[in-house]
Structure formats: C-alpha cells, structure tokens
Amino acid sequence: MTSAKSARRPHHWRRDLIELAALFTAVAVADAIANLIGHQPDGPYLLMASAVALVATAAFHTWWARRHSHAPPPGTDTGTGPEAPSAGTEEASGTVLWRMRTTVRDAPGTLAALCIALARHRIDILTLQTHPLAEGTVDEFLLRAPAALPAQQLTREISAAGGSATWIERADAHDLVDTPTRVLGLATRTALDAAELPLALRQLLGRCTIHSLPALSITGRPTGESAPVEGVLEDTVMRLRDPSGGVITVERPYLPFTPTEFARARALVELDARLGPRVPRSEDVLTLPEGNEITVRRADGDDRDAALAMHGRCSEQTLGLRYHGPVRDADRYLDHLLSPRFGRTLAVQTASGRLVALGHLLWDGDETEVALLVEDDWQRRGIGSELLGRLVALAVEAGCESVYAVTQAHNTGMVAAMRALSLPLDYQIEEGTLVITARLTAAPAQQLAPRTEPQLAPQADQ
Structure with missing residues (x-):
C-alpha cells in the first residue's frame, strides 16, 4: 500500500531534456522568422498574430496536460464502471444466516458441485464441517x-x-464462532460445574431433548437404566453412561446424529467423569431487614445431612406444599435434588451454619422447573423471593426460554413470589394443583440479566 504522495507519477529527466531542447529550437525558429518578417511592410501584424497563436497553443497544452495528469492508467478499476457494485448494495439488499446440512457421495468433485451451486446465487460460505459416514459424507x-x-x-x-x-x-450471530472454540468453551464450563453437562450437550448438538435417568429410583430400587461405557448411537437417539450412575439419553428426531457428534458428546461425558462431582464455591452474605445475616451459596450432595435436619424442623404443611405427596417420602427426594446432574440448587444458611432454605432449578427435558422450601421460622422475610430471583437468573444464563413452578392453589407465598418476577405468567389448575409458567423470552434483556449483586441489603460478595 502507498500513500497519496508516493502514488504520484515518477519524474523522468529524459522528458525534461527533450522539452528543453524543443523550447530552444522553437525560440531559434521564432527569431529567424521575426527577422525575416520584421523587414516586410506587414511584418509587425504578422508577429503579433503569431504571438497570439503561440499563447493560445500554450494555454491549450497546459489545460490538456492538467486534465490527463490525474487520470488513472488504462485498465484501472475505479469502481464507477457499469459492473462495479455501488456502496451499500449488500446492506440495501439484505442478507440472512442459514445453517444447512446435506449428504453427498464420498467422491471427488461432489463438494465442488455444491460450492458452484451456492456461488451461482451469490451465497457466501462462512464455515464448513464434514462428518464422514459409512456411505457418503x-x-x-x-x-x-x-x-x-x-x-x-x-x-x-x-x-x-x-x-x-x-x-x-435460520442461524444467528452466535453460530459465527468456529467449532473448536465453541467446544473448548463448553468443556471449560463443564469442568467448572457438573451441572453444566446437560446444558453443554444441548448447545453442542443443537435443539435436542436430554433426559438423565438415575440407576436407582427414589425408593432405592434399581431402575434398569444403563448404557455401555462406549455409549450407544441409534440414528436420532444417543445413550451415554452417566458418571454419577444411570444413563443420559439425547434425542433429536428431526436430524440424525453423526459419528462425529457422538464422539464429541462422549468426550464431554468422559471429561465430566474424570473430574468427579464439583460445584462452584461462590457465596453471597446478605442482611435481612431485621438485621440477621444469611449466606446464599450453591449446594450439592454434601449438604444432605443439613437438608435432612431442616426437614425435621419444617411442619407437615410446609413439606406437603413443597413435595406434593406423603411427607414421609420427602427425605427420599434429596439425593435427586442435590445432584448437580439434574439441575442447580441454592442453599441459605444462617451465621451459625444452619440450613434454613433450599431453592432448586431442575432440568426437565426441554423444560425447567423451579421449587422452593423455606423453614417455617424463616418464612415471610423475603428469602423465598430472593432465591426465586436467583434461580430465574441462572435459568436465563443457561438459555432457558421459560420456567415453571408446581404448587397448590392456596400457596399464596409461592404465587406472590412468581408474580414479583414481573414476567409474563401462564396459569394452569387441575384438581387443586397449580402450575405457573414464567416466559423468560418475553421480558427485556436487562430484567433477565443474571444477578451480580444481592437484592437484600448486601454485606459482602465473595
């Protein structure tokens, strides 16, 4: 690249020498003519006419030189020709992003034929991946x-x-990230938090339904769900062994899985198995309006004993509103609820270390459930609303479109907490059971941003 100054025409000394010689020749010829004509009767008039003709010729030469000295050399594309696209043509016509898959024969020239067909319609190929099959690609x-x-x-x-x-x-701007970078990002999130594995698999494989089926039921009986170590791939269904026991089933009816996708999913599961159970240890210390300090943090299986003790301090009515069944079965749900494989759990503990509340965000196939349990002595203090707001923020971060809560129609506390979210709500009532669904995609982005500061009076953020 050159600047405007260095882009000027080069100076040739030979051309200057020739012009100077021509000037001296012209002066000599003019002097001879002047001497010859000056002695004639009409000599002065002829000399004046000659001078005018010379001045006019010089002026024309100067104008012609200036006009063509800035013209581009022949063959230069100035962008003003009939075939040059005008500025803003692409913006005026508009473009869209598409994600497309197609199967071709595994033979030379098949990919070239596709590229020629796309180029014929002025389609730009941004990324390309190949998934080899037993027959074709x-x-x-x-x-x-x-x-x-x-x-x-x-x-x-x-x-x-x-x-x-x-x-x-249709695709969006998030798909512009190249596949290796996206897979590394998903692996990093999975390494930091065991609850991220189902979400990482969904983002890796696109729109799919993921079910985590435990090896043991709530009552402790074997469910019969298992998968070989290497996993199973059956067209549109993928079965992987869950590191915590049981099986992870991934279904995508509209598009069969390829061996390449199966290998990537299995690698993520193997990474999760090698790292073992893990939960981020961040926590927020908050101050309630009456001055008591509480700590909100992530919970896991290590909190089972503390959760059992909290169950013992809760009334039968509180446990019944939370678990919608026999109170004696409440303790059996804790292994499932506290496992990071099935969702995320937030715990609230007092300054003395006593667990007084639990909030659950549970992956339920394509849907997401939120559930709360607050000990009787700590209800009506804003703890439930604080937990619910944080769970919704986690759902937004996970890319969920909606969350739902299952409760009883007379549970005014849960209904009020859902309404306090200021999100569009859908209500369904069947035989006294109320299902409230909050649509996260219908609210402004700033309202759904993950919380970075406590909503109660903050004491510290660790």
Whole structure:
C-alpha cells in the first residue's frame, strides 16, 4: 500500500531534456522568422498574430496536460464502471444466516458441485464441517445468503447439485464462532460445574431433548437404566453412561446424529467423569431487614445431612406444599435434588451454619422447573423471593426460554413470589394443583440479566 504522495507519477529527466531542447529550437525558429518578417511592410501584424497563436497553443497544452495528469492508467478499476457494485448494495439488499446440512457421495468433485451451486446465487460460505459416514459424507455449512432467496429454492438447488436429505434452519450471530472454540468453551464450563453437562450437550448438538435417568429410583430400587461405557448411537437417539450412575439419553428426531457428534458428546461425558462431582464455591452474605445475616451459596450432595435436619424442623404443611405427596417420602427426594446432574440448587444458611432454605432449578427435558422450601421460622422475610430471583437468573444464563413452578392453589407465598418476577405468567389448575409458567423470552434483556449483586441489603460478595 502507498500513500497519496508516493502514488504520484515518477519524474523522468529524459522528458525534461527533450522539452528543453524543443523550447530552444522553437525560440531559434521564432527569431529567424521575426527577422525575416520584421523587414516586410506587414511584418509587425504578422508577429503579433503569431504571438497570439503561440499563447493560445500554450494555454491549450497546459489545460490538456492538467486534465490527463490525474487520470488513472488504462485498465484501472475505479469502481464507477457499469459492473462495479455501488456502496451499500449488500446492506440495501439484505442478507440472512442459514445453517444447512446435506449428504453427498464420498467422491471427488461432489463438494465442488455444491460450492458452484451456492456461488451461482451469490451465497457466501462462512464455515464448513464434514462428518464422514459409512456411505457418503454429511457436509454442514454456515451460509450468508441474500434475504430474497427462500429456503425452499436453496434446498432445490442443493438437491440438483447432488445433495440429499438436506436440512436447513435460520442461524444467528452466535453460530459465527468456529467449532473448536465453541467446544473448548463448553468443556471449560463443564469442568467448572457438573451441572453444566446437560446444558453443554444441548448447545453442542443443537435443539435436542436430554433426559438423565438415575440407576436407582427414589425408593432405592434399581431402575434398569444403563448404557455401555462406549455409549450407544441409534440414528436420532444417543445413550451415554452417566458418571454419577444411570444413563443420559439425547434425542433429536428431526436430524440424525453423526459419528462425529457422538464422539464429541462422549468426550464431554468422559471429561465430566474424570473430574468427579464439583460445584462452584461462590457465596453471597446478605442482611435481612431485621438485621440477621444469611449466606446464599450453591449446594450439592454434601449438604444432605443439613437438608435432612431442616426437614425435621419444617411442619407437615410446609413439606406437603413443597413435595406434593406423603411427607414421609420427602427425605427420599434429596439425593435427586442435590445432584448437580439434574439441575442447580441454592442453599441459605444462617451465621451459625444452619440450613434454613433450599431453592432448586431442575432440568426437565426441554423444560425447567423451579421449587422452593423455606423453614417455617424463616418464612415471610423475603428469602423465598430472593432465591426465586436467583434461580430465574441462572435459568436465563443457561438459555432457558421459560420456567415453571408446581404448587397448590392456596400457596399464596409461592404465587406472590412468581408474580414479583414481573414476567409474563401462564396459569394452569387441575384438581387443586397449580402450575405457573414464567416466559423468560418475553421480558427485556436487562430484567433477565443474571444477578451480580444481592437484592437484600448486601454485606459482602465473595
């Protein structure tokens, strides 16, 4: 690249020498003519006419030189020709992002045929992944295409170019991250928190349904759910051995899994198994309005004994509103609720270390459930609302579209806490059981941002 100054024409000394010689020749010729004509009767008039003609010629030469000295050399593309695109053409026409998969024969030239078909419609290939199969290859593209090009026409063009079983859906800016970077990010999140494994699998494999089935039921009986160490891949269903026991089932009916995706998912599960149970140890110390200090932190299986003791201090009515069943079965749910494999749990403890409240965010396939349990002596102090707000923030961070709570119609405390979220709510009542669903995608982004500061009077943030 050159600057404007260095881009000027080079100075040639030969051209200057020739011009100077021509000038002296012209002066000599003019002097001879002047001497010859000056002695004639009309000599002075002829000399004046010649001077005017010379001045006019010099002026024309100067104008012509200045006009063409700044012209670009022949063949230079100035961007003003009929084929040069004008500025802002792409913005004016508009483009969209598509994620597309298609299966082609494993033969030379098949990928080139697809690329030619895409180029014919001015479609830009941003990323490309290949998934080898036993017969053929699945090519996965991230495309930027003109907005005027419908998906049906794009699918027809790909089919004409040799693609089969073509699948296409709209993408967004998050898909612009290359696959190795995205997989490393998911592995990092999984390494920091065992509860991230189901979320990481969902983000890795796209829209899918994930179920974690334990090896033992709540009553302690074997469920019969198991999977081999290497896992099982059956077209649209993937079964992986859960490191904590049981099996993780991943289903994606609209798009079969490839061996490459199966290997990536299995690698994430193996990483989780090697690291063992782990939960981030961050905590917030808050001050209640009456001056008591409480600590909000993540909970796991190590808190089971403290949770059992809290159950013993809760009334049967409180346990019944939380577990919707026989009170004697409440203790059996704790192993499931405190496992990071099935969700995230927040615990509230006093300054003396006593556990007084639990909040659960539970992965339920494609849906997410929130549940609260606050000890009787600590109710009506804002603890439930604080826990619920933090659980909703965790759901937003996990990319959940909605959360639901199952309670009784006369549980005014839970209903009030859900309404205090200021989110769109849906109510369903069946035989006294109330299901309240909060839609997270319908609220402003700043309202759903994960909490970084305590909502009660803060004492410290560790």
